[in-house]
Each structure stands twice: as C-alpha cells, then as structure tokens.
Amino acid sequence: MSKLPILMYHNVCQSDSGRNKLTVSVQDLERQFQYLIDNKYKTFHFSEIEKMKTIPKKSIVLTFDDVTENQLIYALPLLEKFKLKASFFIPFQYIGNTDLWNKNNGDLPQKIMTVEQLKQLPADIIELGYHSYAHNRYQALSPSDIETDFLKCEEEIRNHNLKVYPALAYPYGNYPKEAIQKANFKMLISENKMKFGLKIGNRPNVFPFKDNYEVKRIDIKGLDSLMVFRLKIKFGKLKLF
Template structure:
C-alpha cells in the first residue's frame, strides 16, 4: 500500500522515486509475481483457479497527482501493474480530508481526464469511498449512501472502475453484526473485494474477500525494513 511519491522528501505516506524503484526491482528479482486487480477479481470469483507463485498486488491510495508524475514512469520501466483507489468527491482537488491535521499540506489529486488517461494494461482504478470517510465511525445507512455516491460520481466522470474498494484509514465497523451489514451493503453495490491495512500476509485461499490485508509501505522505513515487511508482514 503506497500513497505519495515525491523526490523532495519522505514521510509515513511518501516514498521517493528511488525508494519505489528499488522496492519494485527487489520484487521482480526475488521471485515475486506482481498481479493486476482483475487477476485477483478472477481468482476471488473462483478460488480453485490459480495465482502465480508469490503473488503481490501494488496499490496507491487517494489518487495523488504525483502518482502520475513520479510513480507511473517507474511502473513502466519493469513493467509493473498497479491499482489506484479513488475518493471521487475530491477528484481534481486536494486532500481536503486532511485539513484538520496539525501538519496539513495540500497535495494535488488527479483530475478525471488524468485518471482516464492512466488506465491501461498497467493501471486499474478502484473505489476509496466518495468523501474519504472512516467506515469504522459510520453507520450502515451512511455507508450505503457513501457507496452510492462513490459509484455515481465515478459513472458521471466516466471513470473505468473495477469492483474493488479500499477502506479509508483501514476503518471498518468493530462489531461483527455491523461489519456484516457493511459487507452486505458492499455486495449490494457490486463491490467484490474490500481492502484494509492489517500489515499481514494474506493466506490463500482468501478467507474473507472484504477483509484483505495490505502492507503499509512508508518512506521512513529502511530498505531492510521493507524486505522484512514483504516477507513477514507486520514488523514486531
């Protein structure tokens, strides 16, 4: 799970192009197979089908403009497919959901035309809620409304979305009954896969298609830490 790519600095959400290039090169030279979101969707529909050995999915949250400027050229080098999760209310704007953070810095987000120009055999677009809300603190009616807005906005912008969703902040309802209601709402909206953070390796077959772990890749991590995360998941 990546967010931003910027040559000028690193932080918890930002890697440099050099870090991204080194990390992707490591995957390619150490027996990992980078798959597409459509590959994973096909596997999810029939888990008797096969994925390649040591499959890895590359994702970027929030659709930052720097993904186009700095990530895409590196993805093309190998080439490496990736998925961008889009909060549709903010397309062409900035990361306004972060405004209350003490260290807020406005970062430009991709426009609808830029997003459509990105889609190819390398890049898939998927859902990241409409208003980047935390589903952990949202009741089922609010989740249904957000999913409806998310899909409608994507349709109005003619964005070619795949039926996968990443929870903003990794948040899902805590109580089992409420989480099941969320999953039912997502299925009713046509969503087939839901991604949390989790920082754990997903065993195959996938146990819960709406609770798939991702590994949080931070610019503040050393390359050694990256390699340990890829092998073991959460660092202890």
C-alpha cells in the same frame, strides 16, 4: 495454500528530504521495484485475482491510495519502466481538488488527479478502484450514510465515464468491528457489488482469501529501509519496526 502480500502506498516525493509516514521517495520506490524484478515477483490486478484459484509462488499486489498527482508524476513512470501493475484507489469527492481530509495533519496539501488524468492512465498498468466518496471512516457512518456514499461514487463514475473495478480500499483501513455491525457492513458492500474490501492488517494474505471483505494490506512507510521492505513482504509488519 499460497501467500499473497498486498502493499499499500500513498504519496511519492521527488527526494529523500520529503519522506514521511505517508510519503515514499521516488528513489526508494525505484529500489523497491528493482528488488521485486530482481527476485522475479509477478504483479496482478484485482480483476485478475478474482479469476484465479491458485497464484504463482512469488505473486504480489501493489496498491496506491488517493490518486494523488504525485503518483502520476513519480510512481507511474517507474511502474511502466519495470512493467509492474498497480491498483489506484479513488476518493471520488476530491477528484481534481486536494486531499482536504488531511488538512489538519500539518502536511502540505496534495493535488488529486483530475478526471482527464485518470482517463489517461494506461489500463494495462493501472487498475482503478474505490476509496469511498468522502474518505470518511466507515465505522463512524450509519448504513444509510454508507449507502449514500456508494450512490455518490456511482454517480461520479457514470457522469465521467470512468472504468473502475469494484475493489474497495477502506479509508484509514477502517470498518465496523462489532459482530452485528460488521455483518451488516459486509452485506451492504456486497449489495453494492464490491468484489473485495481491503483493510490494513499488515500481514501477507493466505490465498485464496478467507474473507474477500477483510483482505489485508501491508503499510509501506516512507522511512522504511530496503531491508524493512523485504521483511514486510515476507512476514508483514514486525514489532521490531
């Protein structure tokens, strides 16, 4: 039985002054990636995880939500520098636009990558995944709404000839929790051929996963120190921080 931490990032900014809950500075991100390299962690894509029955002792998965342009500018060069792999999750409705679902939180709008930018991402470094179509909370949607959301995702993928692996990062980590609704939700995403569904959970996963549709991610926040980062990889989010 192995432990697999899956880290969740959002925005990356140019300097420490821009850090906030969802935004890590490029300097901190570089220190975190350097730590992974120094401690001989190995990164994987979900398409690789799918085929594995066991994992190396120091395995980790890096994930970035929303495919913001700042990830292209700041995260990708560091991933290439350190030869690390990551998964980028697309909210399809917003491709080439901004993160309009965040318009009421007071933060500056963030550009979302264009189709051309998504296609230029190096496939050996970046694996694309699903982050729903409209970035709504699944718990607030009816089964027909969720089905429509999937259909719209597939239409975008088809129209733009994108290569997207069927791993789904739930917007806000949110999905139905009541037993019947949860079972129906998992059936629905299975029928839409999703291999993995990612919530938050804030703990390393036991691998092989107990439930492929309740895979836990650890939220890496912009103000986390390197010590907090190290503790999160090992233990997940502790009550101390």
